[in-house]
Amino acid sequence: MNSATSATEAATPQPVVFHWYEAEVVAVEAVTAFVKSVRLRCPIAGRQRAGQHIDVRLTAPDGYRASRSYSVASVPDDSESLELLVQGLPEGEVSGWFLETAEVGDLVEVRGPIGGSFSWDGADGGPLLLAGGGSGVVPLLAMLRRRAQVAPDIPAALIYSVRSRAEAIALGELEARDRDEPGFSLFLRTTREGEGRRIDAGLVQAALDRIGAPTKVFLCGANRFVSPAADLLLAAGVPAGIVRTERFGA
Ligand SMILES: Cc1cc2nc3c(=O)[nH]c(=O)nc-3n(C[C@H](O)[C@H](O)[C@H](O)COP(=O)(O)OP(=O)(O)OC[C@H]3O[C@@H](n4cnc5c(N)ncnc54)[C@H](O)[C@@H]3O)c2cc1C
Known part of the structure; x- marks a missing residue:
């Protein structure tokens, strides 16, 4: 009887409990007019797979608390600190605290890393097809940084939709990777400058033609980006079973 009970208990998946750890802001740098790179020194640095996120919790002097999720932009080999890229929203x-108030020496709390299914490492293979809208590019940037480190031969393409070049996160780095890394191609669309075009079937097909049939596909951004992007990929013949999505809120 007792052993049957324990077997049942053993078979029941237990929720993972993440502890909150203190994290110190060790660097803050403007990346665009609306995005800051924030480096946090914390015990969970280096434990993440590329693409995973952490939760950050702020506590006001009156005890009021707010927590939000942020993807880790840095690669796991830095075990001292991790980088977040936070886009300030009106x-x-x-995000407003990160954009306007955060400074070196501030303390916050963090927990994680979280999100094992939205993550990638060299052993997972490819070709790798990534599509990000706005700040949804952050976990994809981490995957590209990781790819360059451990599996530069895996073909990869990033479809990146952003309002303007000035608002694009890490555009200099992405364009340098496109130029210097054989096997990686950037497909940038600006929705509010130039021809002001959203991603479409032609762009998706161009990315697929460049890398061949993908085995791993990651889509990330606001719902208004992820849903149509997923529809375009499925219409282009990408199997639904290999597509992973992450939605950033509103
Ligand atoms: C898994 C995951 C990873 C994330 N990674 C990142 C990241 O790397 N970088 C990053 O900048 N953000 C990221 N986000 C979004 C982040 O968690 C917050 O939602 C965002 O910073 C807004 O929080 P806030 O407290 O500033 O806004 P709130 O005070 O919660 O909301 C302010 C206003 O903005 C609207 N809003 C909230 N979230 C969004 C959104 N994402 N887009 C548009 N409008 C919104 C709200 O409806 C409200 O009107 C991620 C979200 C998830 C779920």
């Missing part, structure tokens, strides 16, 4: 409670 009236944004947590």
Whole structure:
């Protein structure tokens, strides 16, 4: 009887409990007018797979707390600190603090890493097809940084939709990778400058033609980007079973 009970208990998946750890802001740097790179020194640095996120919790002097999720932009080999790329939203409670107030020496709390299914490492293979809208590029950037480190021969393409070049995150790095890394191609669309075009079937097909049939596909951004992007990929023949999505809120 007792052993049957324990067998049942052993078979029941237990929720993972993440502890909150103190994290110190060790660097803050403007990346675009609306995005800051924030480096946090914390015990969970280096434990993440590329693409995973952490939760960050702020506590006001009156005890009010707010927590939000942020993808880790840095690669796992740095075990001292990790990098977040935070886009400030109008009236944004947590992103506004990062954009306007955060400075070196500030303390926050973090937990994670979280999100094992939205992650990639060299052993997972490819070709790798990535599509990001706005700040949704952050976990994909981490995957590209990791690819360059451990599996530069795996073909990869990034479809990146952003309002303007000035608002694009890490555009200099992405264009340098496109130029210097054989096997990686950037497909950039600006929705509010130039011809002001959203991603479409032609762009998706161009990315597929460049890398061949993908075995891993990651889509990330706001719902208004992820849903149509997923539809375009499926219409182009990408099997639904290899597509992973992450939605960043509104
Ligand atoms: C898994 C995951 C990873 C994430 N990674 C990142 C990241 O790397 N970088 C990053 O900048 N953000 C990321 N986000 C979004 C982030 O968690 C917050 O939602 C964002 O910073 C807004 O929080 P806030 O407290 O500033 O805004 P809030 O005070 O919660 O909201 C302010 C206003 O903005 C709207 N809003 C909230 N979220 C969004 C959004 N994502 N887009 C548009 N409008 C929104 C709200 O409806 C509200 O009107 C991620 C979200 C998830 C779920």
